[in-house]
Amino acid sequence: MQRPVHLSGMRSDERNLRLRAKRREEPDLGKLIEWVLGIAEARHRAWLNGDPDPYGIPPPDHLTPAPC
Incomplete structure (x- = not known):
């Protein structure tokens, strides 16, 4: 078993913070569509x-160069 890494510059409570994720029942399709269309x-x-x-x-591969 590995020992936790000690970061001397951080207070003890900061070292104990964990990443938290929120799981949804359904994805927010509006935001996903907006994101994909923005990239496109x-x-x-x-x-x-x-x-x-x-x-x-x-x-x-089949895309030709942009028209000038």
Whole structure:
């Protein structure tokens, strides 16, 4: 069994904090759709301007260069 790491600069209560996650019954589809469409719009705008993909995702192989 490993011993906990001691961080001397932190108070004891700060060392004991844990990440907490809240689980939902159903995902918030509105926020998910907004997030996905925002990414798609940013990628499309960059493609039209001839800029690199802002997320570093390569375009599909069949996609031709943006019209000039």
